[in-house]
Amino acid sequence: MIDLRSDLCTVPTEEMWDAMRAAELGWATVGEDRSVNELCARAAELLGKDDAVWVPTCGMANLVALLTFCEPGDAVVLESSSHVLSSEAMGIVDIARLEPRSLYAADGRLVPGAVHELLAETRAPLLVLENTHTRAGGTVLSVETTRALVDVAQRHDCRVHVDGARLVNAAVALGVPLAELVAGVNSVALSLNKGLSAPIGAVLAGSAAVVARGRTMLHRLGGATVHRAGIAAAAGLVALDTMVDRIADDHRRARELGSRLAMIPGLRLDPETVETNIVLVDVSGTGLTAAELVALLADAGAWVMERDAARVRLVTHRLVTDDDVEEAARIVADVVERHAVSAEALPDVEGFAAFEAAERAGRGEGGA
Incomplete structure (x- = not known):
């Protein structure tokens, strides 16, 4: 795992x-x-x-x-x-x-x-x-x-x-x-x-x-x-x-993981936003909720965390190797390919980011 x-x-x-x-x-x-x-x-x-x-x-x-x-x-x-x-x-x-x-x-x-x-x-x-x-x-x-x-x-x-x-x-x-x-x-x-x-x-x-x-x-x-x-x-x-110097390896692996995930249809993230060891991925384009994808990935051999309804979090650390990054990306690609909802079946929305922005505007967030 x-x-x-x-x-x-x-x-x-x-x-x-x-x-x-x-x-x-x-x-x-x-x-x-x-x-x-x-x-x-x-x-x-x-x-x-x-x-x-x-x-x-x-x-x-x-x-x-x-x-x-x-x-x-x-x-x-x-x-x-x-x-x-x-x-x-x-x-x-x-x-x-x-x-x-x-x-x-x-x-x-x-x-x-x-x-x-x-x-x-x-x-x-x-x-x-x-x-x-x-x-x-x-x-x-x-x-x-x-x-x-x-x-x-x-x-x-x-x-x-x-x-x-x-x-x-x-x-x-x-x-x-x-x-x-x-x-x-x-x-x-x-x-x-x-x-x-x-x-x-x-x-x-x-x-x-x-x-x-x-x-x-x-x-x-x-x-x-x-x-x-x-x-x-x-x-x-x-x-x-x-342990301080080796953290650079975590960051390198996170960037590599982000780049691989960004190429999977249905997932959305900009690899340039991966600054340290945390990778946030918008999965709304798959038609799956974050919780659904987390469960499917766990069954396939990769544990990730639900960040919110439409995003999952992946974190690299000392126990994650280069091979693990490659295998994790493969697992995610395979799970998404097998379980993603077809584009025709998805509702007519622009993804979580647009929804989140509209929700914040409705609540008047951005100030105190």
Whole structure:
């Protein structure tokens, strides 16, 4: 079975397993675990921040950042399909008690002018950015775009948090150091699993004051009392030292996969939009729903994920080889050829993109 659902499907390397077994465990909560301390120092250095704290998950790290910078009732500006808003069980509302104020960006990249207008209206104390942007297909925020957004936020006395679950993918794709991508932001969450292949954990980095308050919020959430965190941290250190450069292979394979899929009748995507390791494909031209195609592909030997009613997501990672990309494309082509509805049987629509645009217009999206 070829698993293209997520880079979360990766498993630790043998070097990580060895490091976990050899880790000298200490009382992490009071700063006595060597692996945790080394990981936080290493991550802070890579991200260009004063300090960092280990967190069990990147979702929890994002929530800690929300609690660190905001008080209940505050507004938070973020992109409307961002992971914090769409995939973290609405912790921003139900736990942090904040008011999300969203802006739509088709490619996940917020426009500084629109952010300026919304910050002026809401006086939000926090702007959340996502790099790479998962639901937009792994798109990256450049150094220049991030800097422009930070400048806008600072003019409104607004802090900036970056959900950098796949920030390493962005840095590799752009060929810039991690620290340059988050220069000027107040905090950044970085996942150690996904493409980096560590089994568990993330870091939240920022100034010493931000991390100190973050530790308090993490303790309130129950995330500061993982007393054997050194096991995961030891693997995280190996991940940072050995897994970053190889992510370029994931990107190359994603581009190849996108190019192959784009040639299959009934599928629609522009290979040029594949920026990192995520491939989004509009399948509406096949006459099948995304859920139907996902099920058919699973039966044929390839796992992919339903992104929405008309799109599927395919993600490359360390366990996906060149041969897997070729075979996956063959499987998709075969399944589509055998199961696609004939053009005569399809309704007279222009595909999901047109439907989505009309739906957004009807809802008045594109602003706050």
